[in-house]
Amino acid sequence: MPLNQSNSNLGNPHFSYGYGYPPYPPMEEEEIDLKEIFSTLKRNIWWIVAVTLLTIGGAGAYLYFTSPVYQTSATLEVTSNTKSPLSGANDLLSQGMGLLTIPTDIGTEMAIIQSRSMIERALKLVDFTHRYYQISHFQKREILPYQSPIEVVIEEGQKLLFTIEPLNKREFILEVEGNDPETGEKWEIRRKEKFGDEIVEKGKFKLVILRTGEIPPDTKYQFQWLPVVDTALALQKNLSVTQPSKGANIIEVSFQDTIPQRGAQFVNTLVQVYLKERIKQKTQQADQTLQFIDSQLKEVSKKLAESETALENYKKNNKVVDLSFKAQETLKKLNDVETQYNQLILQEELLNMIIKKLHSPHSITSISTDVIQDPLLGNMIGELQKLLLKKEQLLMEYTPQHPAVIQIEKQIKMLQSMIANRLRTIKKILESKKASLKKLIDQYTALLKNLPKNERRLVDLKRNYMINEKIYSYLLEKRAATAIARSSIISDNRIIDTALVPQTPVKPKKRLILAVAGITGVILGIFLVFLKEFLNTKITSLEEVERLSPIPIVGSIPVIKGLSKKGVSTLLSPNSPFMEAFRVIRANIQFLSPKKRVITVTSTIEGEGKSTISSHLALVYALANKKCVVVNLDMRKPTLHKIFNIPNDYGISDVLANNEGNLERIIHKTQFPNLFVVPSGTIPPNPGELLESPHMEKVWDYLTSNFEVVIFDTPPVGLVIDALEILAKADINLHVVRLNYSKKEFFKTIGDLKENKGIKGMGLVVNGVKNRQGYKYSYGYYS
Template identity: 35%
Template sequence: MEIAKKSSVAPVEPEEIDIKELFRTVGRYKWSILFITLIFLVGASVYAYFAPNVYKATTTMKISTEMAKNAGGDFMSAALGGGNVNLDDEFALMKSRFLAQKALDDLDIGTRYFTIEHYKKKELYKDSPFVISAEFIDPVFYGHEIQLLPVDQSHFRLYTKPTLKEKIYYKIYKYFNLPVQPLIDYDQIHEYGKKISTPWFVINIQKVYDLKDQVYSFSIVPNKNMYGFIQGGIDAAPISNFGSIVEVSFQDTVPMRAKDIVEAIVNAYNEEKIRLKTESANRTLNFIDSQLKAIHQTLKKSASKLQSFKATHVVMDIGAKAGTTTAKLSELEAKVYEINTQINILDNLLNYIKSNKDIKGLDVSSAQLVGPVISNLIVKLQEAASLRSTLLVDFTELHPDVIKVTEQINRLKSMLIESIKSTLNGLKIRKSSLIKLINESKAALRALPKEEQQLAQLTRDFMVNEKIYSFLLQKRAETAIVEASKVSEIQILDPALVPGSPIKPKRSQIVLIGLLIGLVLGLLQAFVRKLLDNSIKSVEDIEKLTSLPVYGVVPDIKSKKMKSAYLESLRVIRTNLEFLGIGNKSKVVTVTSSIPQEGKTTTTVELSKIIAKSGKRVIVLDLDMRRSKLHELLKMPNKEGMSTLLAGKVGLKEAIQHSREENLDVITSGPMPPNPSELLMSDAFKRVIATLRNEYDYVMLDSPPIGLVADAMIVMRMSDINLIVLRANYSKKDFLKNINRFVEEHELKAGIVLNGVKTEARSGAYGFGYGYNYGYSNNYYS
């Protein structure tokens, strides 16, 4: 096959996705991928082990229909007995600081105790071998962890050291002359049951039972300040969108404490609702009692006057008609009195609402006497105002929940005013009708004799006062029943239990995610390194950048086992050189490289030995006169050589040295001349090559690297073939682009030898016995 002709050097277009290249990249960087994956796997495992368990205690309860209606939605329809259930306001109350502080009355969670178990911190809730009573805690010490180490049965060591973070902050503040609290550093031996006084705390530690562990610790925060801890874990949500059953839950690292906090929140919520209900009933009772006291005095006076009149006058029976008229008149006047009371109450309510923004002063007790609609609206208005005050403890007036409640209050006020006006108009119309009937009855009584008129008047006054008194007694009895029957408006369906298993962390998922993240990052760094790595790795890299033939792939020698593969790869190159289409003439072969350290000299020497062993007469010329190494490899003297030969100081026969290998002669570089390029361009060099062609089968030229000096260009033009040695993982891809241009411009005959290939880089696509461009393959390691 003809190879002397100029070869096309246009690079081969790569495929869009090279699956083999992906796998080769993974194989090339497998150890770094494995290392990164292992690091993340170990990190995720450590995190999963030390991450504290989080438990969730829950309770479900049913809120009464009336209470659910009062929770929100259309207030007017709720007052009339309709409306949708909306529990958002109740949930806001359950998660408020106000309710958390009430729940803390039944809890003791400010002092926390810890120990170390299996290298993990474990909190001892209601199970600490010692208890702490604190007389004084400096606010700067709130939550600061103190270590307790048992010394003997009666003594313990108490110490605390500033953390690294605290030390850094302290130095920064000191450096900028900013106010900063002094570092807390304490270490003393104390006795159980004795008061411990320090600048930061005054406490007493009592031993409950023997301390088994080596190290304990504790932190103290005033119990009333733990509302933030409760707010951070409490949650409330409806079971369904349109139901009145809700779930209250709390997440904590201690299962028993989670249960206690849920119960305390539910109890505080229930007590608050009962308190509001009781307070309303008590105010109503006080109002009715005051009215009863006044009407009782009036009734006593009416009875006394009637009794005195009957004792001093003898009055005949006024007749059935007079009796009926008197009874009717008494009933009508009692109704007018009741209406007047209601009108006065409504007028006062209306004036108060119009003249006051704060509606907390509204007295629902008096409103009970004017009907359920208005009294229910007032109750809802006060509950909405109370909720707004509660929300303002935690939020500003611009918070969505506060804005929503404010809009509800304004809407409720408008509805209440309209309801009062409508009721007033109705009462006034009814009063006018009653007064008309009263005047008619009075006119009928005037027709009676004077004494009978007087008796009828006294009887009527007594009956009116008696009816009013009976009415108030009835209202008081109804209110007393309500107050006495104050029961919870919520029904606990599923009480809170101590959770048995944690809801998080999901340790298996954490480990799996760590493994996946490590694998992804490992692969990512591999491909990033591949993109950033501009060195040639394999034959595939060469094929993507040039179409110059690859004459051989030389493995990196790591052991004696690789020696045979190395020699076999050189035999493949020798065989490929034999197929050069130049007839039976001897061959001039130039071996060069892109830069030093790519192995061109070693390749030249070893390839020459292989060719010589095949019976061919070979001579090697060291033309790299600036960095000569050939004589060192062959252990030959370098006093005479190419430099002295071309300078005319010695003859050709004096310059040629015989090596230890049969059929292999060498001309070393000789002393380094000042003008190597001029010597190679001389006619003497051409005559030397022509002479050696006639005497040897192969003339091997060890040329300087073509990427550094111009000497190689002179030599390569005289060669039958130019072998460019590239070293895997060392030579740069950019140089192949220069080779393409260089070969194209100078019409050179060139081929590639890839040297130093790692055995791991070998794949089934090629081997160290692969002959490129010659239609056959000898894969010795498949």
């Protein structure tokens, strides 16, 4: 693309030298530059990659050290209101003993399955208290007892951690860790022991460690014996009992464990224990009924035998065979009323038994909520059962003094009081019925008193016998029914699906964790890159220079390793990126100012590369058949003579200090035709005054008259102001910045030179650009 600007100069801030870039914005404006963002990410891509690999590596380490967790589940069908074999016997005895119905609440059953007491019963069949661990390759994995080549037979030492490090087939190192139960201080024991020997530490532990198989090399084993209660509480956290569908009476029992076989065995055992407990509860209710009936039968049987004997003896002694028709009718009616009256007495005894159960939490579950067919009483008893179970769950986590426990205790006491009041009300109703029946009994008894004495006595005896006989028959009937019911008791609930041994762990989720780690690494890497860029005070890219610079970019110089050792020989390679970069700068300067030939090269601080750039720029002009001289005005720290390998014992500082007119003495030829160098000379105490002296005017005139191009290597403007006059007189002022070295704040100095010091014809040379960046900008100036 040819240059399309003409009759312009480097002092115009809107000139772009063929880049096609828009005018540089003021430094105070901040805009979101997507191009700069992507360039920043591209420059720091290895940072992002490194952080991402670190996060993925951390996730991999986590997955390596974390034991996989497996989940297994079993499903149960729970019948909400199950009828017993005596459901047809709609009488108070069956109802009072809880044989008619055992109402079931799904939430209550779920709480029972998850309760600590139920888990403890399952632990009697599945061993979770003796735990074995294998440690190999920095991994700690729990194993089943039969998988361990070491067996621990322990008598004392609960909660202690035993570490066994085998030395050979006979000996091992034993480490024991524990806490003092009184002080809570941690203690540790380490000693050498032999397999099969009894190991005793008085007051701490007593055990025997047996070797039962081959022990892999570099492998340790750990053992713990945990209390049942602690184990049950720990397992409770991994046990989940849910209702998959709220409309169905289905319960799902799920458990998570690091050993899949043990997890499945525990779930199946737990549901079996639950079903057996339900059967046991119903059996206990039937046993209570039989016990009550047997006690009544014993008493009634005795009374029946006595009344029968008395009746037979009276008949024999008095030669009375039977009663008159009227007496028989009256006796029958009286007998019926007295039977009802005696049944009410039985009901009262049952109510007293229920009241006694009410204040015993362990017996409350055996109370039927259908007692005396009272819905209100049934609802209150059901609610009481729920509160008692909830209190038991709270006590697993909190002390009795916890506010939640205190609150539920208040609710329980209030509900017990309400139930007791309701039972008293029912009892009063029974007493009222008894009073009515007593009146009828008195009326029929008065009628029988009008009978003759012998017949009246016979009525009394026969009446007593018939009452006892009916009660005895009634109790025999109930005992037979209850015995049948007990023998046919089965679980109302059933297992739909047993727990299977899971094959795939539910956590940790490897793919998800690695994906999240990768995404997190990328995000964290990008964040760190922009944080680094934000905290970095140095310029790092051409794009950043382009955004910050108040003057146009003339060219960019690529990084050449070991340049200081190579001197100016690098440009002898005509196709090198280094040579092409200086050709670009020369072409831009010549196109813009073909007749202007005084160029200064400066920087803000030392080390930015101004001397290297001034010497090589002079060489490029010389190679283009331009007679060029490069003058070292950096008198404090001169380096130009080292680049061209010329002496520096006498130079421009000496000429200016002595007002010497023979300038040819300080102009040195180089190995390159048309290229001359003026060294700085002796380091003076006042370089600024020398550069402002009248004799400097003569030097200026001589050089511009005898050379086509004059390049002044001036001191850094950020450190001293020696060369401001030289900069003001020069045709073109090149300011050098170096990537990853020059600070962003240096552009304020550059802007100050342009705006406040009146320095014109300024252009920026960016040094230290990587080749990939350099090509993008360098060729763009002239291609």
